[in-house]
Amino acid sequence: MNGAYWRIPSLAAFLLLPLLAGRVRPNDYEASRRDSQTAIERRNRTAIAAILGGVRTSMADMMFVKTEVYMHNGVAYMPHLNMDALSQRGEVVADDHDGHDDHDEEAYDPEFPPTVIPTAGKDFRGIVGELERRVRPWDDPDRPHIHTSGIELLPWYRMMTISDPTNVRAYQIGAWWLKGPKPEEALGFLKEGIANNPRAFQLPYLAGQIAAKLAKGENGETDSARTAEAWEFFDAATALMMKERPEGYDRDHPENFPGWSEYKEEDARGAVRFAVYFERDHGSRDAAIEKAVRYSEFFGGDGVLDRLARRLENED
Amino acid sequence: MNAIRLIAKGVLIEGVRRREIYAVVLVSVLLIGAVLTVDFFDIExxxxxxxxxxxxxxxxxTAATAVVLAARQLPREFENRTIYPMMARPVSRLQFLLGKLSGVLLATLFCLAIFMAVYVAGTLWLGHRIPWALFGQYVFLQLLMMTIVATMSFWLSMVLNLDAAISIAAVLYLSASVLSSLVTYIFPDLTTVGRYLLTAFVYLVPQLQIFDLSAKATHGTDWPPLSLATMAMLTAYAAVYSSGFVGLSLLAFRRRSL
Structure with missing residues (x-):
């Protein structure tokens, strides 16, 4: 092949490099597996996630499996816990069936998911299966699950965030477990998460709640520095959320908005409500009313904010 | 019996003197130590x-030590031609194999003993409780598992080259848990022939995950020790597969011309 044929496009590409480089934004980089939480969880609900368990390539994915196993005292069930509820409210609840990859569709009950090691009736391996059920942590899936404390999971969340600092969910759930016994450490953990994920509004929202709690002293006194800190967190969360929330989000048709979820919507509304309450308690009534009205309009109407605005307007 | 003991002693002394076991232990302890240095919020x-x-x-x-020690015993004897003077003595091939195997198992036990001493000392130092009965069963089952792994590596080293033998034994060990879950998951979707093949796989390939008591030892406070009947069944299972691999190794060894 004559060299001139490839030299011309190569030269053109070289000359175009400054133009292309101008469009590069290094801070916008997201690792290939850091897609939305919804996508991560859909991937993790597949049977292969349960089968591969701890040898998954991504430590972030391992967190999901570890959480399920630790919360059930070592028993490996098919992944079924609702990670949104865990990260948002610290609740250990079963998820619905959406996105599960099960063989036994009709028998699936989110409260009684199947175990990774099958029951004797469904296990073709005979004595091998029986021995595995005796040696490995196993429980009859028809019996109610016993959920243990999430404190034991904290080192795993710490390891997850070390290995993948963009794992917002790990910061959220870790801070949830931590804020009870160690609120200062939980706040520090969230600050690290905010520094690593400056666009995730959920982190300053949770940090604001913890800072607000810390601002109230044991004897009823208020820590003004903490109050200011909480205020900053709520303002930051609100501003970030307003940038991220898709315009015209329709709660009746969330499937039309793939980057957003009902849990994010609840977090978003929670963030602005906290901001308004905080303004009411530590700022001015008029500013609180103005914020309540403005945020309600942003959401296309919010019953809680509307009621709050009316109540504040009627106050003396 | 004396010949087996002498050969085993030679393998053990070599294993202990070569310092590889200490290197493995040191690296492992450093790795665990590195994890422990991470700040986990100073939480109880x-x-x-x-x-x-x-x-x-x-x-x-421990498994890596067992695989490497076992897999290289026989190929190295052939490579260095040290097997010829040995076989010139009144030592049968079975005695030679059993001696080598016993030496490897003793060296593995030595490695496991160091690890367990470190584990017990570390756990007590951290003020944590050890469920002793479950822990004792864990150590015993590890030994059974290592016996199967070592005998399998012996056989693989007789029919494959050294690298392939080590690789296959390591893959089987590392993937035991995954394979176990995988076979139960795909079984309902297979044809009759596929199901027969999978059943054959389950019974022909040793299922090492049934010796892995580490999950219960980890979540130990809430799990009772295994019953004696279960321990006896596991011991019998290990004996069957280990004997099978020793038999296969002997068969391959006998077919080698010296």
Whole structure:
């Protein structure tokens, strides 16, 4: 092949490099597996996630499996816990069936998911299966699950965030477990998460709640520095959320908005409500009313904010 | 019997003197130590994490020691031609194999004993409780598992080259848990022929995950020790497969011309 044929496009590409480089934004980089939480969880609900368990390539994915196993005292069930509820409210609840990859569709009950090691009736391996059920942590899936404390999971969340600092969910759930016994450490953990994920509004929202709690002293006194800190967190969360929330989000048709979820919507509304309450308690009534009205309009109407605005307007 | 003992002693002394075991132990302990240096918010009640990480690293390291020691015994004897003077003595091939195997198992036990001493000392130092009965069963089952792994490596080293033998034994060890879950999951979707093949796989290939008590040892406070009947069944299972691999190794060894 004559060299001139490839030299011309190569030269053109070289000359175009400054133009292309101008469009590069290094801070916008997201690792290939850091897609939305919804996508991560859909991937993790597949049977292969349960089968591969701890040898998954991504430590972030391992967190999901570890959480399920630790919360059930070592028993490996098919992944079924609702990670949104865990990260948002610290609740250990079963998820619905959406996105599960099960063989036994009709028998699936989110409260009684199947175990990774099958029951004797469904296990073709005979004595091998029986021995595995005796040696490995196993429980009859028809019996109610016993959920243990999430404190034991904290080192795993710490390891997850070390290995993948963009794992917002790990910061959220870790801070949830931590804020009870160690609120200062939980706040520090969230600050690290905010520094690593400056666009995730959920982190300053949770940090604001913890800072607000810390601002109230044991004897009823208020820590003004903490109050200011909480205020900053709520303002930051609100501003970030307003940038991220898709315009015209329709709660009746969330499937039309793939980057957003009902849990994010609840977090978003929670963030602005906290901001308004905080303004009411530590700022001015008029500013609180103005914020309540403005945020309600942003959401296309919010019953809680509307009621709050009316109540504040009627106050003396 | 004396010949077996002497050969085993030679393998053990070599294993202990070559310092590879110490290197494996040192690297593993450093790895565990590195994990422990991470700041976990100075919080109480996270001993499950320490137990899991320590047992995982120690199990892998012990298995790696067993595989490498076992797989290289016979090929090296042939390569260095040291097998010829040995076979000129009144030592049968079975005695030679059993001696080598016993030496490898003793060296593996030595490695496991160091690990367990480190584990017990570390756990007590951290002020955590050890479920002794479950822990004792864990150590015993590890030994049974290592016996199967070592005999399998012996046989693989007789029919494959050294690298392939080590690789296959390591893959079988590392993938035991995954394969176990995989076969139960895909079984309902297979044709009749596929189901027969999978059943054959389950019974022909040793299912090492049934010796892995580490998960219960990790979450130990809530799990009772295994019953004697279960321990006896596991011992019998290990004896059957280990004997099978020794038999296959002997068969391959006898077919080698000296």
């Amino acid at each position: 009640g996270i001993e499950k994490f320490y137990r899991e990480v320590a047992l995982l690293v120690m199990s892998f390291a």
